[in-house]
Amino acid sequence: MAELFKALTVEEARVAVARYLPGKRPGVRLPLLESLGRRLAADVRAPEDVPGFDRSTVDGYAVRARDTYGATEGLPSYLDVAGEVLMGREPEGTVSPGQAWRIATGGMLPPGADAVVMLEYTEELDCRTIGVTRPVAPGENVIRKGEDIAAGEIALPAGHRIRPQDMGMLSSVGVSEVEVELPVRVGIISTGDELVSPGERPVPGQVRDINSYTLYGAVAACGGEPRLYGIVGDDYEKLKRTLELALSENDMVLLSGGSSVGTRDVAALAIDSAGEPGVLFHGISVKPGKPTIGAVVNGKPVFGLPGHPASAMVVFELMVAPLVRSGGYAAGEKEMREALTAFPLRAVLTRSLHSAAGREDFIRVRLHCKDGRLFAEPVLGKSGLISTMVKADGLARIPPGKEGVEAGEIVEVKLF
Ligand SMILES: Nc1nc2c(c(=O)[nH]1)N[C@H]1C(S)=C(S)[C@@H](COP(=O)(O)OP(=O)(O)OC[C@H]3O[C@@H](n4cnc5c(N)ncnc54)[C@H](O)[C@@H]3O)O[C@H]1N2
Numbered sequence: 001m002a003e004l005f006k007a008l009t010v011e012e013a014r015v016a017v018a019r020y021l022p023g024k025r026p027g028v029r030l031p032l033l034e035s036l037g038r039r040l041a042a043d044v045r046a047p048e049d050v051p052g053f054d055r056s057t058v059d060g061y062a063v064r065a066r067d068t069y070g071a072t073e074g075l076p077s078y079l080d081v082a083g084e085v086l087m088g089r090e091p092e093g094t095v096s097p098g099q100a101w102r103i104a105t106g107g108m109l110p111p112g113a114d115a116v117v118m119l120e121y122t123e124e125l126d127c128r129t130i131g132v133t134r135p136v137a138p139g140e141n142v143i144r145k146g147e148d149i150a151a152g153e154i155a156l157p158a159g160h161r162i163r164p165q166d167m168g169m170l171s172s173v174g175v176s177e178v179e180v181e182l183p184v185r186v187g188i189i190s191t192g193d194e195l196v197s198p199g200e201r202p203v204p205g206q207v208r209d210i211n212s213y214t215l216y217g218a219v220a221a222c223g224g225e226p227r228l229y230g231i232v233g234d235d236y237e238k239l240k241r242t243l244e245l246a247l248s249e250n251d252m253v254l255l256s257g258g259s260s261v262g263t264r265d266v267a268a269l270a271i272d273s274a275g276e277p278g279v280l281f282h283g284i285s286v287k288p289g290k291p292t293i294g295a296v297v298n299g300k301p302v303f304g305l306p307g308h309p310a311s312a313m314v315v316f317e318l319m320v321a322p323l324v325r326s327g328g329y330a331a332g333e334k335e336m337r338e339a340l341t342a343f344p345l346r347a348v349l350t351r352s353l354h355s356a357a358g359r360e361d362f363i364r365v366r367l368h369c370k371d372g373r374l375f376a377e378p379v380l381g382k383s384g385l386i387s388t389m390v391k392a393d394g395l396a397r398i399p400p401g402k403e404g405v406e407a408g409e410i411v412e413v414k415l416f
């Protein structure tokens, strides 16, 4: 067990764990429709141009642009209507100088044509002749062959998390199965003699388990596969057995409770006994979340999250969520950086808050908008109260260099 209770910064804690983790996760092939939210295991290259031909973006007439130059309402360019493009069909013929072909939105441009005149800027003189009342430039109202994506281009890179628009892109290049990373399996263990499950009636001195449920939801929300291992009392042997079982069945394990120093705090000992290198740090300089344990056991991260329910969730957000989203620090460097740096909203703090220098504070805040400005109102209350998380919309960060923030100052906020 190294560096016991030397509090690391979140960044140092991240680096400490990252050194031991494999960068790449195994992949699995899935039907496209099941790929939403999953990370691509490999680059997907477009095997062909999309679209595969020049297409019109409007209803109108396919023309040679130069035939329309100088056209005005007073002096239209007259063109012969020589054909019609049928949807889904290759045009049978060429647009020769002085000719126009009827075309609908999405129709394939006939050879010879390089632009489309919108119907609104034409007048039909008879069924064989139109007058164009406004010129078009080459390429106007046309999506070029390969303009969406060109053959050989990377449509989506490895590691990309698939969104609805990405499913559309994959479908457009003819990919109906994708290789995605297996989700990170996360075992969750709650520790404490005082805990009972939600179905039980606690006797005085007992409370119902909260962290199993918040963490289960948090893992699933990050695209991971959570699995509960129940409540383990403050019993070293039982915790060791449960931890070993959870490690054998998962890629990562979260314990909560039993992380601070106390006579019954056995989490660190149990983690250390499970394998190498064991506990890497015990304590990070954040509030809430100070007594967090970070460990790696045989290539699998293990976190001992603080027992207080709000603290456990905040530390999850900072340390664990990026790992679950990315499946590994090496692969997920981007997600990790974002987790540490992306507090994208700016809001006016509504009351002054104290903070200790050298410590990074994360304040639960409720947001509201007034006169077009965003305000962050701290949700006051101890980190043992889950209601503080329920009332909050997000976290505001007070950087380690500051000893507090005054009411009216701007703070950076991340939404839950
Ligand atoms: N003398 C000190 N006491 C404490 C310190 C300290 O520095 N000196 N740190 C406090 C901080 S900060 C936190 S956070 C907690 C961390 O405690 P542990 O991680 O060791 O967890 P426990 O002692 O087991 O539990 C703390 C608290 O949380 C409740 N809890 C635990 N697990 C659950 C759960 N699954 N669902 C609901 N509630 C849970 C537990 O009943 C305790 O009330 O230590 C402070 N103490």
Ligand code: MOO
Binding pocket: 286, 287, 288, 289, 290, 291, 306, 308, 311, 312, 383, 384
């Ligand atoms: O750090 Mo404890 O995690 O404040 O509540």
